[in-house]
Amino acid sequence: MAEDVMEFDEISVERLNIVDRNGVLRMAISGKDRFPNPMINGKEFVTNRRCAGFIFFNDDGTECGGLTFGNKHAEILFDQYNQDQIVGIVYSERDGKRRYGLTVWDRPETHISELVAELEKIRALPEGHERAEAEKALRERFHSPLRMFAGRLPDGSVALSMSDGKGRERVRVSVGADDVPRVEILGENGEVKYSLSPKSKGGTPDSGGASLEGGGARE
Amino acid sequence: MRGVEPVSDDVLRFGHIRAKRVNIIDENGTFRLAIANKERTANPIIGGKEIVTNRRPSAGIIFFNEDGDECGGLIFGDKWAHMSFDQYQQDQIVAIQYRETPLGQHSGLTVWDRPDRPVSEFLEKYLAIEAMPEGAEKEAAMALLRSEYHSPVRMYMGREADGSSSVVLADSKGNKRVAITVGPDGVPSILMFDEKGEVVESLVPDISYESDCESDSSDELEDSREVDLSCEEVQNG
Numbered sequence: 001m002a003e004d005v006m007e008f009d010e011i012s013v014e015r016l017n018i019v020d021r022n023g024v025l026r027m028a029i030s031g032k033d034r035f036p037n038p039m040i041n042g043k044e045f046v047t048n049r050r051c052a053g054f055i056f057f058n059d060d061g062t063e064c065g066g067l068t069f070g071n072k073h074a075e076i077l078f079d080q081y082n083q084d085q086i087v088g089i090v091y092s093e094r095d096g097k098r099r100y101g102l103t104v105w106d107r108p109e110t111h112i113s114e115l116v117a118e119l120e121k122i123r124a125l126p127e128g129h130e131r132a133e134a135e136k137a138l139r140e141r142f143h144s145p146l147r148m149f150a151g152r153l154p155d156g157s158v159a160l161s162m163s164d165g166k167g168r169e170r171v172r173v174s175v176g177a178d179d180v181p182r183v184e185i186l187g188e189n190g191e192v193k194y195s196l197s198p199k200s201k202g203g204t205p206d207s208g209g210a211s212l213e214g215g216g217a218r219e
Numbered sequence: 220m221r222g223v224e225p226v227s228d229d230v231l232r233f234g235h236i237r238a239k240r241v242n243i244i245d246e247n248g249t250f251r252l253a254i255a256n257k258e259r260t261a262n263p264i265i266g267g268k269e270i271v272t273n274r275r276p277s278a279g280i281i282f283f284n285e286d287g288d289e290c291g292g293l294i295f296g297d298k299w300a301h302m303s304f305d306q307y308q309q310d311q312i313v314a315i316q317y318r319e320t321p322l323g324q325h326s327g328l329t330v331w332d333r334p335d336r337p338v339s340e341f342l343e344k345y346l347a348i349e350a351m352p353e354g355a356e357k358e359a360a361m362a363l364l365r366s367e368y369h370s371p372v373r374m375y376m377g378r379e380a381d382g383s384s385s386v387v388l389a390d391s392k393g394n395k396r397v398a399i400t401v402g403p404d405g406v407p408s409i410l411m412f413d414e415k416g417e418v419v420e421s422l423v424p425d426i427s428y429e430s431d432c433e434s435d436s437s438d439e440l441e442d443s444r445e446v447d448l449s450c451e452e453v454q455n456g
Binding site: 002003004005006007008009010011012013014015016019029030031032033034052053067069070071072074076089091093096098100101102150151152156158159160173174175179180181182183196197198199 | 222223232233234235236237238239240241243244245246249251254259282283284285286290291293302304305306307312313315328330332335373374376386388389390391392396397399409411412413414419420422
């Protein structure tokens with residue numbers, strides 16, 4: 001065995017860091033008490049996150065994803081370069097309502113450190129109208145719409161849902177909480193433009209509020 | 220020790236470590252994840268109790284939640300790989316997995332429903348029923364238990380063993396109700412089914428779908444979780 005390899009049967013640690021030879025942290029595997037803070041270009045941002053799992057860091061020493069879990073949540077997420085999460089499998093539960101599945105987001109081109117810097121400036125402002133407006137403007141600039149979801153929703157339905165660049169849902173294939181299957185194409189304001197749903201069997205097609213417009217190509 | 224440098228009071232730096240198992244723990248000693256080879260793979264912990272089982276000998280990573288209960292894992296072998304998350308105090312609800320079967324290879328995302336009751340309760344009842352004398356009463360009790368803890372597959376998105384790729388959604392009873400598919404023959408289709416599996420709506424190119432699709436339309440969505448912790452495997456162990 002090479003002289004810098006140490007062999008163990010079993011070890012227990014509170015945190016295991018994987019580092020490049022130059023010391024750059026590439027992955028931290030940790031319990032909740034030593035869980036790493038987010039890092040951007042090697043600079044740490046103090047937060048109060050206390051889950052357990054893995055955090056990944058890219059060549060620059062910037063957080064680029066993770067696999068983390070706790071009692072009522074679990075997630076594996078990959079980040080856009082110098083931005084935030086863009087694809088992941090996420091489970092979350094609140095008040096007995098659960099949402100889980102595959103999620104895809106859009107992220108802006110802007111470097112996330114710019115967002116963090118502006119956010120810090122805004123948070124230094126006194127509370128009030130000006131601060132609220134600044135927050136709203138920032139949120140619009142860094143809008144990160146959900147583009148796709150495939151999984152189970154809190155109401156008990158399952159859906160494959162796709163949205164446009166503004167985050168408006170435009171295609172939805174679902175089996176609703178009422179157990180009725182639907183394929184729907186939606187307009188910009190959420191109105192159903194086209195829908196395929198069983199008419200006679202298998203429940204009450206109209207109970208979901210979807211109007212049967214446009215007929216079906218099969219007709 | 221060569222190749223080991225102290226970084227601070229409680230941090231050591233190694234060049235390379237080899238281990239049969241690495242546990243990551245909270246300060247209070249709670250296991251949060253175990254990375255292990257197949258001989259030392261972690262047993263499930265449910266309701267704080269370790270369940271000794273002969274499931275998976277497989278290498279990989281098992282996750283544990285704040286309570287110390289198993290809550291998922293990332294495990295792999297020769298012709299399969301699997302990552303899943305569990306509902307709190309229950310079993311897996313979302314997984315990405317690959318498996319080769321005698322019928323073909325499937326790989327994709329699977330979503331399940333799980334009951335609101337904890338799996339530890341199921342296990343207790345299951346063991347009590349197992350201890351009953353053989354007969355109709357035992358069978359009825361088992362059937363009732365299974366229906367109370369029914370955990371249907373609700374969604375599958377990926378490649379199916381027959382070579383098709385699909386998105387399939389099922390209702391709360393596990394009956395397949397919508398399937399968007401490109402079949403092994405390259406034919407795309409959108410089909411809707413009633414509870415009995417009969418095609419009630421369809422959107423297909425200008426050819427008959429019936430010969431291709433009706434034969435398997437009445438199946439429940441296949442539950443392809445052999446590789447992971449299922450209650451049955453725990454109980455058998």
